[in-house]
Amino acid sequence: MTESPGAAEAPAGPAPPGAGGLSLGLDRVTKRFGERLVLSAVSLDVPPGAFVAVVGPSGCGKTTLLRIAGGLEAPSEGAAALGGGPDGVSFCFQDARLLPWRTAEENVALPLELAGVGARERRARASAALSEVQLGDRGGAMPAELSGGMRIRVALARTLVTRPRLLLLDEPFGALDEVTRQELDDALLSLRRASGATALLVTHSIAEAVYLAQEVVVLSRGPGRVVARCHVDLPVRGPEARASRPFQDQVVALQRALAAGAGRGGP
Amino acid sequence: MRRALATLGPPLAVVAAALLAWQGAVSVLRPPEYLVPGPIAITRAFLDDAGRLTSAMLRTGLAAAAGFALAALAGVTLGSLLAASRFLRRGVYPLASLLQMVPLVALAPILVIWFGYGGRATVASAALVALFPVLANTLDGLRSVDPGLLEMFDLYRASRSDRFWKLGLPWATPAIVTGLRVAAGLAVIGAVVGEFVSGFAGERAPLGIVILAALREARTDLVFAAVGLSAAVGFLLFGAVSAGGWLALRRWHASASRP
Amino acid sequence: MRHLLLAAALLLPACQNRPAGVDRLRLQLDWVPEPEFGGIYAALERGFFREERLEVEVVKGGAGVATPQLVASGQVELGVMAAEQLLAARARGGPLVAVFAAFQTNPLAVMVHAGHPARSLEEVWRGTGPVAVEPGQSFVRFLSRRYGTTPRLVPYQGALATFQADPGLAQQCFVSAEPVQMELSGVPVRVFTVAEGGFDPYNGVVATSERVLSERGDAVRRFVRALRRGWEAYLAEPAAYNPAIARLNPAMPLEAMNLAATRLRPLVESAATRRSGLGAMEARRWEELSAQLVELGVLSRPADVGRLFVNP
Numbered sequence: 093m094t095e096s097p098g099a100a101e102a103p104a105g106p107a108p109p110g111a112g113g114l115s116l117g118l119d120r121v122t123k124r125f126g127e128r129l130v131l132s133a134v135s136l137d138v139p140p141g142a143f144v145a146v147v148g149p150s151g152c153g154k155t156t157l158l159r160i161a162g163g164l165e166a167p168s169e170g171a172a173a174l175g176g177g178p179d180g181v182s183f184c185f186q187d188a189r190l191l192p193w194r195t196a197e198e199n200v201a202l203p204l205e206l207a208g209v210g211a212r213e214r215r216a217r218a219s220a221a222l223s224e225v226q227l228g229d230r231g232g233a234m235p236a237e238l239s240g241g242m243r244i245r246v247a248l249a250r251t252l253v254t255r256p257r258l259l260l261l262d263e264p265f266g267a268l269d270e271v272t273r274q275e276l277d278d279a280l281l282s283l284r285r286a287s288g289a290t291a292l293l294v295t296h297s298i299a300e301a302v303y304l305a306q307e308v309v310v311l312s313r314g315p316g317r318v319v320a321r322c323h324v325d326l327p328v329r330g331p332e333a334r335a336s337r338p339f340q341d342q343v344v345a346l347q348r349a350l351a352a353g354a355g356r357g358g359p
Numbered sequence: 360m361r362r363a364l365a366t367l368g369p370p371l372a373v374v375a376a377a378l379l380a381w382q383g384a385v386s387v388l389r390p391p392e393y394l395v396p397g398p399i400a401i402t403r404a405f406l407d408d409a410g411r412l413t414s415a416m417l418r419t420g421l422a423a424a425a426g427f428a429l430a431a432l433a434g435v436t437l438g439s440l441l442a443a444s445r446f447l448r449r450g451v452y453p454l455a456s457l458l459q460m461v462p463l464v465a466l467a468p469i470l471v472i473w474f475g476y477g478g479r480a481t482v483a484s485a486a487l488v489a490l491f492p493v494l495a496n497t498l499d500g501l502r503s504v505d506p507g508l509l510e511m512f513d514l515y516r517a518s519r520s521d522r523f524w525k526l527g528l529p530w531a532t533p534a535i536v537t538g539l540r541v542a543a544g545l546a547v548i549g550a551v552v553g554e555f556v557s558g559f560a561g562e563r564a565p566l567g568i569v570i571l572a573a574l575r576e577a578r579t580d581l582v583f584a585a586v587g588l589s590a591a592v593g594f595l596l597f598g599a600v601s602a603g604g605w606l607a608l609r610r611w612h613a614s615a616s617r618p
Numbered sequence: 619m620r621h622l623l624l625a626a627a628l629l630l631p632a633c634q635n636r637p638a639g640v641d642r643l644r645l646q647l648d649w650v651p652e653p654e655f656g657g658i659y660a661a662l663e664r665g666f667f668r669e670e671r672l673e674v675e676v677v678k679g680g681a682g683v684a685t686p687q688l689v690a691s692g693q694v695e696l697g698v699m700a701a702e703q704l705l706a707a708r709a710r711g712g713p714l715v716a717v718f719a720a721f722q723t724n725p726l727a728v729m730v731h732a733g734h735p736a737r738s739l740e741e742v743w744r745g746t747g748p749v750a751v752e753p754g755q756s757f758v759r760f761l762s763r764r765y766g767t768t769p770r771l772v773p774y775q776g777a778l779a780t781f782q783a784d785p786g787l788a789q790q791c792f793v794s795a796e797p798v799q800m801e802l803s804g805v806p807v808r809v810f811t812v813a814e815g816g817f818d819p820y821n822g823v824v825a826t827s828e829r830v831l832s833e834r835g836d837a838v839r840r841f842v843r844a845l846r847r848g849w850e851a852y853l854a855e856p857a858a859y860n861p862a863i864a865r866l867n868p869a870m871p872l873e874a875m876n877l878a879a880t881r882l883r884p885l886v887e888s889a890a891t892r893r894s895g896l897g898a899m900e901a902r903r904w905e906e907l908s909a910q911l912v913e914l915g916v917l918s919r920p921a922d923v924g925r926l927f928v929n930p
Contacts, residue, residue: 164510183514189507193529193611206515206525234611391711393687468777476748476772555682560753560771561762568753568773574684575754576916577707 113140113290114258115175116161122169123156129315130156133170136292136309136318140175143284143291145301147350148311154294155262157316161292162260174258182256184264188243190235196242197222197231200250207254221249225279241272248276252283259284259291266296277303278331298350302326302342303333310349320349396580401587404580411564412588418565419550420592422478426485427546427596431539433486434493438535439523441494442501452498459491463549467556476557481565484553489542496538500531533612536604543600547593566592640671641837645824646688646697647679650776651866652795653856653879654822655698657720657896660859661848670840678866681752681775686825690714695830696841701819701907702756705921713828716927718842718897720822720849722888724813725792726757731785732806739810740765747786750774755790759914760817793885798878799870819907820899831928839930842897849896853883899927 116138123131130153138144146154159165160172162183174181182203190199201218209217222228225245235243244265251259261280265273277300284291295301301308302324310320324342326333333339378398385397392400405412437455441448467484474480504527512522554567564572566589573581608614647655658676661667667674677694679685686704689697690712704714728742728749736742742749743761748770751758762768774790781789781796782805791797793809800807812818824845826838852859856879864872890898901923908921 162514164514183511185507185511187507189505189511191508191526191529193532202525203515206512206517206521236611391690391713393707393710393712394691468775468780471780472783476770554773556773556775556777558773560751560758560773561768564753571682571752571773572754574682575703575752576756577684577686577703577710577712579687579710 113142113288114180115140116258116290116292117173117175118157118161118170119173120170121157121160121167121172123153123160123165124168131160131167132315132317134311134316134318135170136161138290138292140290141288142307143293143305144307144309145293145295145305146309146311147295147298147301147346148316149313149350150296151314152311153314153316154311157311158260158262158292158294176257180254180257182251182254182259184248184251184259184261186263186266188235188240188247190243190246192235195232195234196227196238196246199235199246200253202250203254217253218249221253222246224252224283225249225276241268241276244268245276245279248279252287255287257289259289259293261291261293261295263295265300273297273300274331274334280304281329298343298346299334302339302346308346310346319352320346322346322349393577393579396583400580401583404578405584405588408581408584411562412569412584415564415566415569415585416588416592418478418563419481419547419554419567419589420595422481422553422565423485423547423550423592423596425478425482426487426550427489427539427543427600429482429486430489430493430542430546434490434538434542435497435535437490438494438497439501439528441498442527443519443523448498455491455494458487463488463552464555467553470553471557474557477559480557481550481553481567484557485546485549488549488552489546492541492545493535493538496534496541497531500534501527503534504530532607533614536600536608539600539604540597543596544593547589547596551589640673641834641840642673642675643696643837643841644675644677644694646677646683646685646694648683648685648698648700649679650869651676651678651863652792652870653860653863653875653882654720654725654792654794656852656856656859656863656879656882657845657849659848659863660852661844663859663862664848664851666844666847666851667841670844672837672840672844674841686712686714689825690827692827692829695834696824696826696838699823699825700756700821701823701904702911702916704823704825704926705904705908705911706916708921708926709917714825714926715828715831716820716823716825716899717831717838717930718824718845719820719899720824720897721820721885722891723885724811724818724821725794725885726755726813726821727791727793727797727809727811728788729781729791729797729800729807729809730788732808733785734788734808736788736808736810739812739815742788742810743767743769745769745788747788748772748784750781750787750789752790756819756911756914756916757812757815757817759916760910761812761815763914764816794878794881795870798881799874802871802874802877817910819910820903824897835930842930846896849886852879853886856880856882894929898929901927 118134118136120133120135121131122133134157136144146157148154156165160167162181163178191202197215197218200221201214204214204217219228219231222231225248227242227245227249230238230242238246248264265276268276281304293301293304306324308322308324309318311317312319322345326338328336382397382399385395441452463484466487470480470483474483508526512526551567554565555571558565558568560568560572566585569585570582573585645658651659662674662676685697685699686707688694690707701719704716707714728739730736730742736745739761743765744767750772752774758771778796778799781787789796791809793811797807797809831838857876860872860875860879864870864875886896890900904923904927908917908923911917912920
């Protein structure tokens with residue numbers, strides 16, 4: 093297994109309390125689009141600094157859940173609340189959404205530019221963010237010149253450049269190959285650890301969910317209901333974890349929960 | 360250098376072949392001069408009057424360019440306004456498209472009454488004809504922005520101004536360039552038709568007047584020479600716009616990178 | 619099968635609606651229907667063409683209609699044009715032959731508003747105001763050469779609105795048409811004829827091509843005969859035929875047409891017509907025009923006058 097240069101070997105146990113992490117609470121959120129029921133009474137509690145993953149089959153409404161969490165959609169019933177204010181939320185989408193006429197660095201700097209940050213500071217922070225995703229030397233490239241994986245990395249750098257306190261991630265690495273995905277998971281791990289931000293990740297990869305999150309919520313096939321919540325307790329976090337027994341046990345357990353659509357908690 | 364030859368070579372070869380065929384047919388069939396002149400006769404007509412025709416070409420060219428510039432500015436501005444306001448769009452857009460349908464020859468005399476003889480009415484005529492494609496393409500481009508990008512700008516709580524200058528306008532640039540290309544050719548037509556009713560005759564005659572006078576005097580060779588020059592003006596304007604478009608788009612848009 | 623052929627043979631003449639032996643001719647006008655074509659419309663109204671076994675189709679013209687080219691190329695058999703246009707077309711390989719000259723004195727003129735400072739054609743030409751003329755008119759070259767200067771020339775395409783709107787504008791006209799319309803609309807004008815300025819070619823010239831003349835010469839002769847009678851009738855009583863013209867040209871009121879027609883007689887009649895009938899032409903006039911056009915650079919060499927007109 094290749095070691096991603098940015099990932100540090102971490103002590104066991106949950107991440108340190110998020111110094112700036114926001115909390116997120118979803119209380120019996122239900123969502124209908126017209127006649128179609130998409131989410132049914134989903135409740136979720138994400139304490140500050142925590143990393144929660146939501147998994148489920150296609151069409152279970154997990155993307156909708158994330159959008160409600162971020163305020164892009166309003167719930168039909170129930171409530172979504174951010175503890176700590178609306179500022180500091182950063183989205184990462186499945187598609188990179190880069191502006192094709194700007195260089196990678198200019199793309200990363202976009203949120204800062206729109207917020208009125210000065211040019212020199214923008215450039216410095218964008219450059220630093222690109223370095224953290226190992227694209228420090230490609231700042232001047234145009235999106236068309238970059239591979240799919242590189243573009244996602246630029247998008248990730250852009251998500252992080254604003255130093256967010258809550259990360260909402262919608263299958264950000266879903267379109268990538270396994271190796272690149274693992275590299276980016278490692279990058280995400282270490283970056284989040286450094287900043288202490290809260291994270292809510294939607295993914296269809298159980299392995300990824302176990303690797304990154306402390307709690308994994310399983311949704312049923314649509315309309316989405318919570319069918320399982322699993323607390324993930326790994327003795328070791330980091331690239332070695334993937335080969336370890338506890339990790340693989342956890343993955344199997346979740347797969348069973350996903351398939352069965354029943355059960356709760358515990359490795 | 361080789362690239363330039365590869366681009367210019369084929370069309371030049373076709374044109375040369377066509378000219379040879381034309382001159383050949385004229386030399387063999389010998390039609391009367393007033394009916395069909397050959398390329399040699401047309402060239403001679405140009406050379407005999409080169410000074411006057413070149414001034415005429417410059418005059419028409421400048422009027423077309425000025426009209427084009429006006430249409431470009433007004434078209435992008437109006438297109439942007441219409442994109443921003445549904446009310447304006449519903450109210451103004453149908454009227455603007457009506458403008459396109461009124462034949463220019465009917466409008467041109469009114470332009471003379473409003474703007475007077477000479478350059479001004481001609482520029483107005485060129486601008487009028489060239490306006491709609493720019494307006495329509497700007498509107499189209501602005502309204503077809505990728506929804507994912509729009510949503511992202513929403514998330515960043517971008518201002519309306521930022522949304523236009525940093526997202527809408529760059530996104531719409533390829534469409535605008537297409538509109539400008541069409542407008543370039545139309546501006547020349549508009550200029551010549553405008554000259555039919557407003558151009559000065561005599562020493563300061565633009566191409567439109569040269570054409571009319573030549574028709575009346577049965578100087579078909581001169582008509583062709585003048586028409587050829589107006590085509591050259593159109594070609595130059597189109598080329599300038601295309602070059603501008605290439606400069607603006609070359610780093611990121613597929614249309615600029617393909618030869 | 620035989621029955622079908624017989625039926626067809628019987629039906630065909632009925633379909634064409636024309637008895638055998640009638641010649642069909644198309645006549646292209648160089649302007650919109652106005653009293654300047656009075657003789658043509660009178661001949662139509664009175665059936666003079668029909669009496670000569672002719673079916674004449676009159677095609678309206680306007681600004682920019684290239685009548686000489688249309689006749690020379692065979693699109694129409696006959697056309698009305700100015701004499702200088704005929705000479706120019708012949709010089710470019712268009713073999714036209716004049717058969718009738720309605721206007722023995724050229725009706726072309728320049729009109730100005732009553733308040734305009736110019737008191738003569740020369741003053742108009744030397745003045746600073748714009749002069750609206752049809753591009754390519756030879757009289758423009760003539761006057762510029764005569765007075766040694768060219769005014770600011772703008773295009774005239776037949777619209778009167780621009781003249782009405784601009785008191786400083788001088789405008790080309792036919793003495794029988796535009797000035798009359800202006801007077802009746804309450805806009806007094808002064809008129810300076812081009813003939814007074816020294817340029818007096820035939821106008822309202824009906825021409826055909828050498829080919830039509832050689833192949834259908836008899837029909838052409840009958841046409842001219844009928845046309846001559848038409849002009850005689852029109853000059854005698856224009857008000858009888860103007861309504862027919864007014865129907866074809868709603869832009870000119872009947873009242874204007876009636877007034878215009880009364881001014882035509884001195885232009886249509888001349889010593890030559892009194893000798894040889896309306897429309898008759900003289901070689902001398904054509905030679906004079908040819909020499910003038912050579913001097914102006916419109917022709918590179920004098921025309922062969924003998925070949926370009928006949929009095930059928």
